[in-house]
Amino acid sequence: MLFASALVSGLGLGSMYGLLALGFYITYSVSSTVNFSQGSSMMLGAVFAYTFAVTYGWPLAPAIIMALVLCALYGVVVERVAIRPFALRGSSAWLMATVAIGIVADNAVLFTFGKEPRGFPMPLASGSVQILGIGVSPLQLAIPVIGLALAGLLHFFSRKTRLGKAMLAVVQNRDAARLMGINVSAAVSLAFAVSTVFAGVAGIMIAPLFNVHSDMGTLFGLKAFAVAILGGITSAWGVMIAGLLFGVVEGLITAGLGSTYTHILTFALVIVALALRPNGLFGRAEVKKV
C-alpha cells in the first residue's frame, strides 16, 4: 500500500515536472536558450486561472483558455525582453535576465494578488477514487494522462506539421532556415510561447491540489530544470520520462525512508545519474563540427 500510494503520487508530481521540463526542451531545441523563469510561468497560469474563474466568476473553460493565452503572451515577452537582446549579441546574459524576469513576475503577483495563499477548488479535484486499495483524486489520475498527451502532441506537431518542420529546420541551421524563407524569430517566439503554455497547464492542474500563491513555482522550476538535464534536454520523450522517474523516486524515498531524506537522496541520485551519463538518461552527445 505504501508502495502503491508513493507510485501514484509520484506519477502525478512527476508529470508536472515533465511538463515544465518540456518547456525547457522546446526552447533549447529551437534557440539553444532556456527560460529560467519556468516556475514563474507555472505560477502565472494558476494565478490567471484563479483570477478569471474565482475572482471574476467566469466558467472554468474560458477562464483556463484565457489564462493560457496570457501565459503564451508572457512567453513571447520573456523571449523578446530577456533572451533576444542578449542571444543576438552572443552573450549568455539571458541566463540572468530570465531569472530576473521571473523574480519581477513573482513580486508583481505578490503585490497585486496578495501574500495570502488562496484555495482553487475544481470539480475534478474533489472526492477520491479507490485504486489498488488507495484513495486517489480523479485529478491526480488525469495529470499524467494530460502530461503524456501533451508530450505526444508536441511530438506530432514537430514531425507532421509544416510549422513544426519549420521549427526543426531552425534547430538544424538557423541561417539555412532563414534562406529558405522561414521566419526564424517568429519560430523562436512561438517556442517560448508553447513552453510557457505548458508551464501554465502544469500550474492550473496543480492549483486545486495545492494552493495559489506567488512563489508556488519556485521549487518546481528548479526541479524541472534538473529533470530536463536528467532526461537529456534534446529529447522530448526523454524529458517527460525523466520527469515521471524523478517524481516516482521522490515519492518512493519519502515513503520508504521518510521526508528528511527526500531532497538529499533525489538530488544526489541526479548527480550520480549525470556522472554516469553526462548527456542525460536519454540524450545524445552534441556533435560539434570544427
Place this chain on the structure above:
Amino acid sequence: MTRIDKAAWRRRSVLKLGAFAIGAGLALPALAADPIKIGLTTALSGQSARAGEAITRGLTIAVEELNANGGVLGGRKFELIRRDDEATPAKGVIAARELVFKEKVAVLFGGLDTPVSLAIVPIMNQAKVPFIGPWAAGTPITKNGANPNYVFRVSAVDEIVDKAMLQYAQKNFNTKKPGLILINNPWGESNEKGLRAAMAAKDVKPAGIEKFESNDIDVVPQLTRLKEAGADTLFMVGNVGPSAQVVKSLDRMGWDVPIVSHWGPAGGRFSELAGPNAKKVHFVQTYSFFGKQTPVGEKVMKALMAKYSDIKGPDDVTPAVGVANAYDAMMLVAQAIQIAGSTDGDAIRQGFYKIDKYEGLIKTYVKPFSPKVHDAITENDYVWTQFIDGKILPVGMVK
C-alpha cells in the same frame, strides 16, 4: 547687513534657540502629566497585517480603558507608538532601537514572528527595558538565558502548547500512539523537541515523526508511513497553507484520524484552503469571543464594537488571540508600572514579579510572573477550537 550676513545671523539664532530648547528639556524632570510611552513593533503590512492590527486593537482598548480610569503613577496616561517590522528581523531591530533609544518607551511589545522577537531580545536585555510578547510562541524568546531577563510573555509557548496537545489528545481521543507531522523549519523543530519531551514525560511512544515542506503538494507518502505505523492521532505543526495540504492529503487517502494542531491554521483562510474537512482539525487558541463571556469579556467586546465600526460581533474579532493576549498583557504592564512606582526598566521588571492578582480576559492571573517564570499563560489556559465556515469556534460549539 548683507544677504549672506543676514542668513548667517538667522542660522545662529536658530541654533541658539535649539540649544536653549534642548537644555531646557534636559533640565526639566518628567512632569506628572507626561504620558508613558508604550512601543509596539509588529507586522502591520503584508501577510500578517491582520495579526498586527489585532495586537494594536487589544493594546488600544486596554490603553483607553486605563487612561479613562486616570492612568497610573498619579495620573500619567499611556500613549501607544507603533512601528511596522514587516515580519523581518532586521526591520524589527531598527524599529526596536528607535522606540527604545529615541522615543524612550517604558516597555516594548513585540509581534507574531518568533525570528523577529528573537532578534530584538538581546537589545532589550542590554537596554534594560521590558519586552512583552503578546503573540510569538518560540520557547527561547522568554527562556533566553539572560540574567536579569527583561522579556515577558502573555501568549502561547511552544513547549507548553506541546504538553497541552498531548494532554488534550489523551483526554478527548484516548490517544495511545500519536503520529507527528511537522513543518520542516525551526518552528517545527522547536515543537519536535517540545513534543518529544512531553511524550517522554508521559511515557508515550510516537508511531513516527514525519516532516513536510511548506511547498509540498502531496503529503500522502508521509501520512501513509504514519498510518502503517499505527498512528491513532496526528499532532500537526505548520502554518495555514501547509496544514491545509495535510488535510487535503488525508481526504485523498480516505483516512479519518483525529488531528490535534498548534495554532498554525488560525493564521489565514484555512476553511478555503483545506476544504470541508478543515473542521476536523482541533487547534489551540488562548481565547475565543464566542460562547458565554466573563464580565471582562463582555466589557472588551463592547469597547471593541464602540471603537471599531467593522466589529459587529465576535465573528469580526480576528484573530482573537492577538486582541486578547495584547489586552491582558497591557493590563499587566500597567500593574507592574504602578507597583514599580516609576517607569525605570528594572523597577518595572521587578514590578512584574510582585503582581498579585489580576482578573483578566483570558483568566484570573494569580502571581503570573516570577524570576523563573516569564510566561503568564499555562497549559490549562488554552482554548481548543476548530474552523467552521471560516470562523474559529470553540470545539463542540457547533455540531
